[in-house]
């Protein structure tokens with residue numbers, strides 16, 4: 001849908017790029033000399049978190065307009081602030097080195113790995129800003145354009161292959177998918193979102209995911225967003241959710257693991273990471289994901305045209321959704337869900353009930369890997385296990401206690417998956433199917449059962465080699481065995497006896 005405004009934006013070409021860069025400069029300068037310094041209040045954890053988040057913008061500014069990027073300390077704080085924060089004991093440069101022979105991490109990247117702050121891919125950012133497409137498919141190579149568009153035509157399919165889509169979009173699956181869904185729902189026009197700001201926001205979200213993470217990267221975020229879309233389309237939700245609910249649901253899915261470091265909360269706590277101290281060892285990662293998302297919302301001014309109270313309310317609700325993905329609070333949410341279903345008292349005309357269902361939908365989307373067709377599920381299982389073992393290797397290297405499920409010597413992909421499916425995924429999706437008794441729910445449970453059986457079969461045969469691939473039709477009950485899932489391994493009960 002091309003509005004006159006979009007047309008105007010596109011026509012402006014270079015002047016728009018210049019204006020955009022200039023507005024970026026103005027925005028950054030304004031932060032540096034007003035808001036940012038004014039926001040440094042250690043009386044408020046919110047402001048402190050946002051301050052830390054926004055420090056990334058200072059770095060960007062310096063990288064854009066100065067060759068000197070050494071002014072930042074290795075942990076990313078301004079020198080005068082360093083004493084205010086505990087720092088990391090472990091060298092995070094080891095986090096993403098695949099092997100001892102891996103190439104040394106480039107200097108520019110070290111800053112980000114230490115600080116979790118945004119590393120600006122300036123050339124890509126500027127390029128994307130000046131060639132702003134109101135349709136993100138604009139950035140694709142011609143050869144892939146048609147295929148990616150074809151895939152988007154079936155974006156509501158549970159068999160949607162996000163790995164293929166990511167390749168077809170040249171690694172821009174999260175940007176392309178999120179924009180497509182917002183546009184498809186008409187949310188851009190409805191909320192009068194500025195196209196340039198929206199583009200900036202989504203691109204920055206994608207870039208703030210760590211592509212070095214085997215699992216917690218932008219493709220996982222895109223996968224969760226696609227799953228969320230499937231749930232939003234379910235009849236019970238579709239007929240009761242408001243446009244605001246849908247906007248929040250999609251944004252929460254896209255940002256729910258923003259700036260994930262590839263290690264879990266216990267790791268951050270035992271290494272005295274500043275984020276653990278900042279969030280008092282509670283939902284450390286989820287709080288960081290949320291504050292990171294809020295930082296980007298404010299940085300781009302995506303909601304700046306809304307009344308201040310509405311903007312703050314959106315930020316709060318976004319936080320409530322993202323915080324619900326803390327797997328250590330799984331039983332709390334599941335018990336509440338079960339209680340509502342037992343009492344049959346969920347009323348989706350009630351805003352708080354709708355919000356709760358959105359929380360449950362996001363939780364399902366976040367750990368739905370074992371409910372996907374085997375070929376997709378298996379890939380996710382291998383990726384998450386790789387990330388676990390990577391953490392375990394770092395722990396061993398630094399003589400730290402190896403976290404549960406992170407020791408490659410005593411765990412296998414199959415064992416981890418079977419335990420995860422049995423104790424975490426099945427209970428959640430069984431209740432979801434009670435709430436939303438649809439073909440999709442039955443399909444997901446079908447895949448889950450088959451995937452679990454496949455991992456069990458592989459374990460029994462003593463081989464975790466390639467299992468027999470099975471066909472995977474879409475809606476109808478699932479075919480093969482599969483796997484995958486999410487973070488916080490220490491919360492996952494042991495595998496089946």
Ligand SMILES: [Zn+2]
Nearest residue numbers: 256257366486
């Ligand atoms: Zn996640």
